Amino acid sequence: MLEFKNVTKRYDGKTAVKNLNLNIKKGEFVCFIGPSGCGKTTTMKMVNRLIGISGGDILVEGKNIKEQDAVELRRSIGYVIQQIGLMPHMTIKENIVLVGTLLKWSKEKKDQRARELLKLVDLPEEYLNKYPHELSGGQQQRIGVLRALAANPPLILMDEPFGALDPITRDSLQDEFKKLQKELGKTIVFVTHDMDEALKLGDRIVIMKDGEVVQADTPDEILRNPANEFVEEFLGKDRLIQGRPDVTTVEQIMENKxxxxxxxxxxxxxxxxxxxxxxxxxxxxxxANVLKGFIDIESINLNHKKAKVVDEIMEEGIYTVSHHSLLRDTIHKILRRGAKYAPVVDDNQRLVGIVTRATLANLVYDTIWGDGTELEELTQAAE
Structure with a gap:
């Protein structure tokens, strides 16, 4: 789908990207990551010719980008950046279908496409007539993603799109976008400086250093078999999965009842x-065992005189995780939110389990002490 053949970029004699060779498959989510100046953003911007190529070739669906009109190429590739870049004087609908306007779509087609896309991110239709300043940062970033999807491009480039958002909004958008990408089957090239984000979103992660690819593999393979000391240090020694490579998803440790x-x-x-x-x-x-909400002692104490059934007092905005969510992501989210537990749901929002802080504490204990052999050895050594 997207192929880099000996791609090189030089600036005033300095090489920013060196002989990059990489093949990205259709529908694959590939994250580029590395320290500042490693060449990850330069690599991405060469794809839509925002930056010219010094040597080699880039092919999109088998076509060399050098042989295509730059403007038409950019219109055929989705592009999302951290700054979003919504037009403040345009409505949300006008922002979403901006590419459609450039492509001279009919009013009916633009209206229909805007409504279709807004449904994908669960925003009400009345938002189409609002202006960017009336939306939160997370909502604006959703619109930025929808704008990139408007012309139904097979390839979308994303340059740290969630970097400016607060941690909880960022978590939510990451989950939403990963689900959306799976549903739509888009090919994504995603640049980030956040390893947790790359591990969560990427089907493959491309780690770069000094303009070269150091390792390109699945998240689990990189975590289990880092290519060298640089990758190990970049990953961080504290990642739980390195201690327990057999435990990777929530489903493996959740309480089932x-x-x-x-x-x-x-x-x-x-x-x-x-x-x-x-x-x-x-x-x-x-x-149908679909999770609707939760109640607790506090809500009962506050409402027992005016309510008779749980439906009347339950809180509906409960934080959940998917049964196939990566364990490391769930740990970060529970700790970040200060939550005592997280219900686990399947793809149809049916309740299938729960992860509690006690479960995580036990896992951490096992990670440190294993089956107790290490603790026994330490005790004997101390004696």
Whole structure:
């Protein structure tokens, strides 16, 4: 889909990218990462000819980009940057279909495409008539992504698109975009300086140093078998998966039977279940086991006089993780949010398990001490 053949870029005698050879498959999400000045952004900008190539060739769907009109090439490739670049005087709809306007789409086609895309990120249709300043940073970045998708390009380039967002909004957008990419099957070239982001999003990670590729492989392979000391240091010694390479996803460590109550359960019955199970909160599910929300002792105490069933007082905005989420991402999110637990759901939002802080604490203990042999050896050595 995207191929680099001996690609080189020189600036005033200095080589920024050296003989890059890489083949990116259709539908693949590839993250480029490395220290500042390593050549990752230069590599990406050569793809849509924002930066010229000094040597070698880049092929997009088998066509050499040198042989294509630069303007037409850029219109055929999605491009998302950190600064977003929404036009402040244009409505959200006009921003989304900006490329369509340049391609002279009809009003009907632009209206339909804008509505279609807005649904992908669960924003209400009335947002189409708002202006960028009326949206939050996370919402604006969603619109920036939609604009890149408007002309349905097979390839999208993204240059640190979530770098300016707060950690929680960033987590949410990463999850949303990864899911969107899988659904749409787009090929993504994603530049980041954040290793956690690369490990979370990338099907493959390309680690660069001094204009050269040091290692290009899947996240798990890089974590298990770093190519050299530079990669080890760049990854960081504290990544949990290095201690437990056999544990990579939430599904492997989650508790399979979280304590739940169905919608319609009376508060009296909910209190009784809490007492019997020795818990201070309950997850609320419907008849299909789809997670609807949660209740806790505090919400019951505040509302027991005016509410009779759990549906009336449950909180719906509960933070969840997917059963195939990477464990390292879930750990970071739980700690960042100060959450005591995270319900685990499948692709249809059905509750399949729960990850608690106690579960994570046990895993960390096992990572440090293993089966107890190491602890015993340390004890004997101390004696």
């Amino acid at each position: 979280p304590i739940t109550v169905p919608v319609g359960t009376t508060l009296r019955d909910a209190i009784s279940i809490m007492r019997d199970k020795h818990v201070d909160s309950l997850l609320v599910v419907d008849s």
